[in-house]
Amino acid sequence: MKRNILIIGATSAIAQATLRLYAEAQDNLYLLGRNTEQLETIASDATVRGASEVHTAVLDVNQFETHETTLQQVFETFPILDIVLIAHGTLPDQKACEHDVHLTMTELSTNGISTISLLTLLANQFEQQQKGTIAVITSVAGDRGRQSNYVYGAAKGMVSLFLQGLRNRLYPNHVHVLDIKPGFVDTPMTANFKKGALWAKPEKIATSIVKAIDKNQSKTLYTPFFWAGIMLIIRSVPDVIFKRLKL
Numbered sequence: 001m002k003r004n005i006l007i008i009g010a011t012s013a014i015a016q017a018t019l020r021l022y023a024e025a026q027d028n029l030y031l032l033g034r035n036t037e038q039l040e041t042i043a044s045d046a047t048v049r050g051a052s053e054v055h056t057a058v059l060d061v062n063q064f065e066t067h068e069t070t071l072q073q074v075f076e077t078f079p080i081l082d083i084v085l086i087a088h089g090t091l092p093d094q095k096a097c098e099h100d101v102h103l104t105m106t107e108l109s110t111n112g113i114s115t116i117s118l119l120t121l122l123a124n125q126f127e128q129q130q131k132g133t134i135a136v137i138t139s140v141a142g143d144r145g146r147q148s149n150y151v152y153g154a155a156k157g158m159v160s161l162f163l164q165g166l167r168n169r170l171y172p173n174h175v176h177v178l179d180i181k182p183g184f185v186d187t188p189m190t191a192n193f194k195k196g197a198l199w200a201k202p203e204k205i206a207t208s209i210v211k212a213i214d215k216n217q218s219k220t221l222y223t224p225f226f227w228a229g230i231m232l233i234i235r236s237v238p239d240v241i242f243k244r245l246k247l
């Protein structure tokens, strides 16, 4: 059966790799992103790969006043949403944030508050329809604050906590809430980083996302899987030691 799938932040490399899999499965797609040209290119590619229907609309997630009308448009096209994937994000310059309150607030908005605004609206739709999966890409960075990226970590951690509550709320409504926590992924977001053994390609992350959603998983998904172990260790280090580490 063709599924109706909404992808927010559809121009993200991880989102693109994921939506390619859904296109090949001939699903119906609604793609939201802020770059019209790129959205159109991605939509054409999805159609060529086999997507049954592809719709696009522009959404800058920091323009909160547009969230409701944009989602209303989506619900009119797809009265039942089988899956929503929220994928947008930015990797803040932590040092710059430390000297610029406005920048810090913008990063918290892009990576945290905007997602919570969208989730608040989406949750009511999923609650009514009594089925579906809400999947959100957060990050392992949200598991513990580190000096090198705690603005990003705080925003992602906020979303993860919100998702925990939402999962709990929507459990009786048969709605699955998946918190996707990737480790290091080779995408435009991390273009300037030196890559190593712990790095994954977006396609690998996409495969794990699709698999978890297909299995109706409603949990935190560390991906690749070994990040569950790494983060267990990171979370277990006592504060008295952790505060001295240059992480």
Ligand SMILES: NC(=O)c1ccc[n+]([C@@H]2O[C@H](COP(=O)([O-])OP(=O)(O)OC[C@H]3O[C@@H](n4cnc5c(N)ncnc54)[C@H](OP(=O)(O)O)[C@@H]3O)[C@@H](O)[C@H]2O)c1
Pocket (backbone or CB within 6 Å): 009, 010, 011, 012, 013, 014, 015, 033, 034, 035, 059, 060, 061, 062, 087, 088, 089, 090, 110, 137, 138, 139, 140, 181, 182, 183, 184, 185, 186, 187, 188, 189, 190
């Ligand atoms: N790469 C990693 O190592 C890694 C690790 C853990 C978690 N993540 C998370 O994975 C998700 C996907 O990131 P990615 O790695 O695929 O990076 P990416 O390719 O750089 O994608 C980020 C996307 O977010 C979009 N975006 C940023 N600000 C936006 C705004 N105000 N309104 C609408 N869209 C906006 C960007 O749109 P434009 O193209 O228009 O700029 C871009 O498509 C993000 O949530 C990220 O935090 C990534």
